[in-house]
Amino acid sequence: MKVLVLNCTLKPSPEASNTEALAAEVIKELEKLGAKVKMIRVADYNVITGSKSDMGEGDAWPAILKDLLASDILIMATPTWMGTLSSMAMRVMERINGLYPARDKEGRPVTYNKVAGFVVTGEEDGARHVVAEMAHGLMDVGFTIAPQSYTYWNNGPGPGDKYLESNFRKDWSIATGKLVAANVIAVAKALKETPIPPPPK
Amino acid sequence: MKVLVLNCTLKPSPEASNTEALAAEVIKELEKLGAKVKMIRVADYNVITGSKSDMGEGDAWPAILKDLLASDILIMATPTWMGTLSSMAMRVMERINGLYPARDKEGRPVTYNKVAGFVVTGEEDGARHVVAEMAHGLMDVGFTIAPQSYTYWNNGPGPGDKYLESNFRKDWSIATGKLVAANVIAVAKALKETPIPPPPK
Amino acid sequence: MKVLVLNCTLKPSPEASNTEALAAEVIKELEKLGAKVKMIRVADYNVITGSKSDMGEGDAWPAILKDLLASDILIMATPTWMGTLSSMAMRVMERINGLYPARDKEGRPVTYNKVAGFVVTGEEDGARHVVAEMAHGLMDVGFTIAPQSYTYWNNGPGPGDKYLESNFRKDWSIATGKLVAANVIAVAKALKETPIPPPPK
Amino acid sequence: MKVLVLNCTLKPSPEASNTEALAAEVIKELEKLGAKVKMIRVADYNVITGSKSDMGEGDAWPAILKDLLASDILIMATPTWMGTLSSMAMRVMERINGLYPARDKEGRPVTYNKVAGFVVTGEEDGARHVVAEMAHGLMDVGFTIAPQSYTYWNNGPGPGDKYLESNFRKDWSIATGKLVAANVIAVAKALKETPIPPPPK
Numbered sequence: 056m057k058v059l060v061l062n063c064t065l066k067p068s069p070e071a072s073n074t075e076a077l078a079a080e081v082i083k084e085l086e087k088l089g090a091k092v093k094m095i096r097v098a099d100y101n102v103i104t105g106s107k108s109d110m111g112e113g114d115a116w117p118a119i120l121k122d123l124l125a126s127d128i129l130i131m132a133t134p135t136w137m138g139t140l141s142s143m144a145m146r147v148m149e150r151i152n153g154l155y156p157a158r159d160k161e162g163r164p165v166t167y168n169k170v171a172g173f174v175v176t177g178e179e180d181g182a183r184h185v186v187a188e189m190a191h192g193l194m195d196v197g198f199t200i201a202p203q204s205y206t207y208w209n210n211g212p213g214p215g216d217k218y219l220e221s222n223f224r225k226d227w228s229i230a231t232g233k234l235v236a237a238n239v240i241a242v243a244k245a246l247k248e249t250p251i252p253p254p255p256k
Numbered sequence: 257m258k259v260l261v262l263n264c265t266l267k268p269s270p271e272a273s274n275t276e277a278l279a280a281e282v283i284k285e286l287e288k289l290g291a292k293v294k295m296i297r298v299a300d301y302n303v304i305t306g307s308k309s310d311m312g313e314g315d316a317w318p319a320i321l322k323d324l325l326a327s328d329i330l331i332m333a334t335p336t337w338m339g340t341l342s343s344m345a346m347r348v349m350e351r352i353n354g355l356y357p358a359r360d361k362e363g364r365p366v367t368y369n370k371v372a373g374f375v376v377t378g379e380e381d382g383a384r385h386v387v388a389e390m391a392h393g394l395m396d397v398g399f400t401i402a403p404q405s406y407t408y409w410n411n412g413p414g415p416g417d418k419y420l421e422s423n424f425r426k427d428w429s430i431a432t433g434k435l436v437a438a439n440v441i442a443v444a445k446a447l448k449e450t451p452i453p454p455p456p457k
Numbered sequence: 458m459k460v461l462v463l464n465c466t467l468k469p470s471p472e473a474s475n476t477e478a479l480a481a482e483v484i485k486e487l488e489k490l491g492a493k494v495k496m497i498r499v500a501d502y503n504v505i506t507g508s509k510s511d512m513g514e515g516d517a518w519p520a521i522l523k524d525l526l527a528s529d530i531l532i533m534a535t536p537t538w539m540g541t542l543s544s545m546a547m548r549v550m551e552r553i554n555g556l557y558p559a560r561d562k563e564g565r566p567v568t569y570n571k572v573a574g575f576v577v578t579g580e581e582d583g584a585r586h587v588v589a590e591m592a593h594g595l596m597d598v599g600f601t602i603a604p605q606s607y608t609y610w611n612n613g614p615g616p617g618d619k620y621l622e623s624n625f626r627k628d629w630s631i632a633t634g635k636l637v638a639a640n641v642i643a644v645a646k647a648l649k650e651t652p653i654p655p656p657p658k
Numbered sequence: 659m660k661v662l663v664l665n666c667t668l669k670p671s672p673e674a675s676n677t678e679a680l681a682a683e684v685i686k687e688l689e690k691l692g693a694k695v696k697m698i699r700v701a702d703y704n705v706i707t708g709s710k711s712d713m714g715e716g717d718a719w720p721a722i723l724k725d726l727l728a729s730d731i732l733i734m735a736t737p738t739w740m741g742t743l744s745s746m747a748m749r750v751m752e753r754i755n756g757l758y759p760a761r762d763k764e765g766r767p768v769t770y771n772k773v774a775g776f777v778v779t780g781e782e783d784g785a786r787h788v789v790a791e792m793a794h795g796l797m798d799v800g801f802t803i804a805p806q807s808y809t810y811w812n813n814g815p816g817p818g819d820k821y822l823e824s825n826f827r828k829d830w831s832i833a834t835g836k837l838v839a840a841n842v843i844a845v846a847k848a849l850k851e852t853p854i855p856p857p858p859k
Binding site for chain 2: 831
């Protein structure tokens with residue numbers, strides 16, 4: 056099973072990424088379950104803003120898209136800003152939007168039979184809305200959303216520490232991340248054995 | 257394959273329900289594909305407001321829940337109010353919330369291996385946000401969200417006709433509804449043949 | 458200055474309401490600033506589900522609406538369920554929806570020059586999305602949304618204690634609630650002195 | 659009265675922007691009402707992704723921020739992608755996030771007494787959720803949200819024409835845009851005459 060994790064922090068390397076730290080826990084479990092995982096920090100690449108799969112010269116998306124299309128599972132990992140997904144996660148969603156017309160040999164959307172999962176971190180506020188936004192967008196373009204397929208962390212009400220600075224309830228977030236790993240793999244396996252057929256004509 | 261459709265219009269029978277009319281198109285296709293479908297108009301029953309599976313005397317939810325638990329697929333059908341799901345749909349979500357602790361014989365959430373799809377109608381405004389809210393909530397409690405598993409209709413910007421009064425772009429909504437039927441059945445079939453195993457301990 | 462607080466907990470009295478407890482902090486400050494405040498727990502009344510201002514026999518909404526229309530400020534207080542507002546809050550929004558056609562003597566929507574604020578409590582997950590849903594709906598029907606006009610509390614990631622059982626970061630939620638009181642009153646005062654004129658014809 | 663309109667289309671000039679075309683209708687009315695309006699197409703400038711007010715060398719945001727701080731009213735104009743705001747609008751929101759600590763001479767957030775309005779265009783789907791996201795974020799940082807302060811356009815259900823290619827219901831969107839202009843100016847005027855005082859200590 057191949058998994059692509061897109062870390063949509065706003066910060067390029069080598070700055071520390073809280074989102075990456077929680078995603079790493081999910082990845083650890085995915086690998087334990089036998090998956091081959093690749094994590095990409097999108098901010099390290101020149102992913103041009105736009106809604107097509109190739110925005111021309113210098114665009115780093117086509118290479119990332121190649122990884123995505125070769126994967127069975129996509130994990131979207133994003134920080135929370137203003138109560139919603141990061142602009143980097145949104146930029147990725149817009150580029151995934153370019154896949155709408157793409158079809159496989161049997162006439163199916165190329166994302167059919169791929170499964171999505173989610174990791175969200177924030178200083179304060181929650182993750183459910185952020186997951187809802189991404190889950191819907193990915194389902195719309197053809198991904199299947201596994202049950203209980205996200206984990207998250209935040210600091211409770213008001214400003215405070217970040218994931219990497221804190222020990223607050225991280226055990227819950229990590230344990231939930233293990234469940235995410237098991238669930239995305241279970242659904243991807245089911246779809247590998249019994250794929251969604253091409254849409255009726 | 258058994259399907260439960262919950263029509264979450266605010267209006268009890270015998271008032272006409274636009275949401276029911278579009279849901280009927282999805283049902284037609286589900287039956288053509290061999291599924292056994294039951295549609296319930298929630299407003300016709302005394303579903304008590306609360307967050308448990310049984311709210312006591314007079315509560316109609318336990319009987320509906322029995323149908324839900326006997327089904328492989330749940331279709332949530334709702335009108336749009338104030339840009340989001342109806343309070344009736346939200347009331348259903350809260351009652352489904354009561355399922356969190358429920359486990360099957362093998363220790364899995366009782367909603368694992370069930371699949372969700374969606375129907376949304378509105379006078380104006382869209383459906384994507386409404387679907388995002390419901391899809392997230394159902395995924396959180398244990399449903400799998402099939403790809404491209406919603407259809408919707410509205411009237412474009414500003415107030416106007418309702419679904420039953422209009423012929424505007426209904427062909428698109430109906431064709432998309434057929435795709436919904438095919439997709440929820442395909443994913444439910446995959447999960448029937450290769451079920452999600454119990455969560456790791 | 459008159460303020461109406463609608464507590465949209467799912468639980469009727471005499472059950473303890475966490476949302477009411479945090480709302481009480483905002484009310485304390487509103488009264489200190491000279492406002493006359495009335496709090497109603499909606500679940501204690503028979504507010505019939507629907508989208509009109511009067512749903513007929515037994516409907517408790519017309520009396521609540523009278524209070525709302527006599528107020529300068531509306532505070533919507535709601536628990537979080539499934540990452541969004543409660544079905545009771547949504548039911549209230551749908552009833553407020555019935556005000557769209559209502560005009561004052563000068564032809565303005567009756568909600569013009571009224572101001573809204575928000576209180577949200579939850580076991581886990583955040584409040585920003587919940588506030589966004591309510592703020593938008595109220596703005597759409599004619600309320601003005603004061604800056605920094607919400608406070609909230611939750612428990613951080615994962616299930617845990619409720620507001621009334623906890624001491625976690627409540628000081629932040631209470632201090633923020635005082636700011637809410639100051640801000641809704643400041644904007645209501647500005648609109649009282651310089652009202653929004655009737656819409657241009 | 660000074661107004662800044664930020665057009666958050668993904669497309670740099672000289673590509674046609676549907677969002678700009680509808681925003682232009684709001685601007686026309688704002689100018690008729692005596693306001694001095696400046697529109698900036700964000701995609702034409704190197705607004706660096708990040709959450710601070712100055713992201714360093716080459717960053718175009720500080721100059722735009724200067725315009726924003728000199729304005730009484732901010733109009734956020736965005737296309738709809740994947741059912742939510744564009745990544746460019748989200749990038750702007752994240753940069754506005756950098757204003758949280760900024761205070762005026764009297765200790766108020768620098769955005770207090772500024773008013774926000776909204777323009778949304780999309781091929782399909784609605785605008786209410788998109789407005790909710792932006793209105794909440796701006797309110798959180800200190801803007802006041804005027805009543806009925808958005809207009810939008812889309813094509814109804816399913817893919818179809820764009821605003822500039824269509825004549826479908828544009829009269830509604832334009833008339834509503836005039837109301838937006840009147841309302842943001844009315845609230846900005848009220849706050850100019852009776853400003854929100856500094857937060858209590």
